[in-house]
Amino acid sequence: LVARMQPFGTTIFAEMSALAVRTGAVNLGQGFPDTDGPPGMLDAAAKALQTGANQYPPGPGIPALRSAIADHQSTFWGLEYDPDGEVLVTAGATEAITAAILALCEPGDEVICFEPYYDSYAAAIALAGAVRRPVTLRPGSDGRYEFDAAALRAAFGPRTRLVLLNSPHNPTGKVFTRDELALIARLCVSHDVYAVTDEVYEHLIFDGGSHVPLATLPGMRDRTLQISSAGKTFSCTGWKVGWACGPVELVSAVLRVKQFLTFVNAAPLQPAVAYALSLPRSYYEEFRADLQAKRDRLIGGLTEAGFSVLVPEGTYFVTADITGLGGTDGVEFCRELPARCGVVAVPSQVFYDNVAAGRHLVRFAFCKKPEVLDEAVSRLRRLA
Numbered sequence: 371l372v373a374r375m376q377p378f379g380t381t382i383f384a385e386m387s388a389l390a391v392r393t394g395a396v397n398l399g400q401g402f403p404d405t406d407g408p409p410g411m412l413d414a415a416a417k418a419l420q421t422g423a424n425q426y427p428p429g430p431g432i433p434a435l436r437s438a439i440a441d442h443q444s445t446f447w448g449l450e451y452d453p454d455g456e457v458l459v460t461a462g463a464t465e466a467i468t469a470a471i472l473a474l475c476e477p478g479d480e481v482i483c484f485e486p487y488y489d490s491y492a493a494a495i496a497l498a499g500a501v502r503r504p505v506t507l508r509p510g511s512d513g514r515y516e517f518d519a520a521a522l523r524a525a526f527g528p529r530t531r532l533v534l535l536n537s538p539h540n541p542t543g544k545v546f547t548r549d550e551l552a553l554i555a556r557l558c559v560s561h562d563v564y565a566v567t568d569e570v571y572e573h574l575i576f577d578g579g580s581h582v583p584l585a586t587l588p589g590m591r592d593r594t595l596q597i598s599s600a601g602k603t604f605s606c607t608g609w610k611v612g613w614a615c616g617p618v619e620l621v622s623a624v625l626r627v628k629q630f631l632t633f634v635n636a637a638p639l640q641p642a643v644a645y646a647l648s649l650p651r652s653y654y655e656e657f658r659a660d661l662q663a664k665r666d667r668l669i670g671g672l673t674e675a676g677f678s679v680l681v682p683e684g685t686y687f688v689t690a691d692i693t694g695l696g697g698t699d700g701v702e703f704c705r706e707l708p709a710r711c712g713v714v715a716v717p718s719q720v721f722y723d724n725v726a727a728g729r730h731l732v733r734f735a736f737c738k739k740p741e742v743l744d745e746a747v748s749r750l751r752r753l754a
């Protein structure tokens with residue numbers, strides 16, 4: 371194995387899901403829902419399979435899906451992209467992120483990201499021979515995760531190539547505010563760097579909050595590659611249908627790399643995702659309300675079980691502090707949790723370079739049926 375990949379073992383999600391299967395624990399580790407997405411979307415995929423959509427589709431994605439993605443961007447965020455050239459279908463957001471970094475970074479270039487960060491970022495940056503420059507998110511006095519503006523400014527330098535921004539943010543559940551985004555945008559413009567935005571949780575926002583794509587801020591549309599995927603919005607994480615939108619120069623650079631990673635993506639799933647993207651707003655509202663109720667159910671239970679939690683503004687995840695339960699190290703805590711009480715969670719520290727900032731934190735996924743959440747909570751109460 372090449373040296374640059376040696377620091378990367380098995381992903382925490384694979385490790386923890388395997389542990390859940392082996393021990394029969396309730397799996398609140400890896401973020402995937404335990405109910406399927408809209409029935410019409412599933413029917414559309416079955417129909418596509420049966421009616422011959424089974425050979426290589428066009429490299430950038432089928433036209434119907436690219437149009438549906440462009441329409442969705444326009445309807446929800448007021449962003450206009452040409453489906454021919456400014457929209458690219460990828461194997462999940464993961465492929466889009468990796469292909470973008472490989473396409474845009476020379477060895478030694480620096481990528482600014484907020485830690486804790488999604489695990490594929492560090493590996494993708496390493497594959498490109500680039501260097502990550504983390505800026506740490508920490509819980510502030512108002513119960514929201516914040517970053518230090520001076521630390522963000524200081525992260526920019528002559529080798530900065532891009533900012534990789536995830537909002538709503540996994541694992542903290544933070545939704546970046548317009549003011550925070552404005553600062554990031556001003557720095558991108560003044561340092562003339564690109565932004566790659568991971569917006570896979572764009573529709574998973576609670577308490578009436580709203581998502582603001584970085585690309586909508588002044589000066590950003592033409593320097594931002596906006597990435598999302600169907601997995602979270604339509605509860606089909608196993609389909610791995612994602613996309614990237616941006617100016618044609620950025621999208622064609624990503625396509626140049628993507629064509630040698632996967633060439634194209636699963637044909638019969640593409641018309642089905644096009645169908646899902648055209649669902650009425652009521653779908654998104656119901657989905658969000660359902661998830662918010664699950665969030666509140668799990669937060670209530672975790673609090674009763676002795677964890678102290680920060681309320682996430684978005685995503686599938688809640689972060690809990692294990693200190694009140696006598697825990698100090700989240701990795702140790704999560705490895706022992708199945709044996710102690712039959713639940714799996716993910717230690718947040720694996721998402722940090724600055725491990726000390728996340729040592730005492732663990733992440734629970736709440737995208738599960740109410741009875742599954744209740745069972746997990748009743749097991750977690752045994753810890754007290």
Ligand code: PMP
Pocket residue numbers: 461462463464465488536539540568570598599600601607610611612
């Ligand atoms: N980014 C973030 C922040 C995620 O949590 C995930 C996990 N779903 C992904 C990217 C990967 O998305 P996909 O499954 O579409 O590749």
Ligand code: GLN
Pocket residue numbers: 381383384399400401402540
């Ligand atoms: N995004 C999901 C999570 O954060 C899982 C993705 C994966 O397993 N790679 O839990």
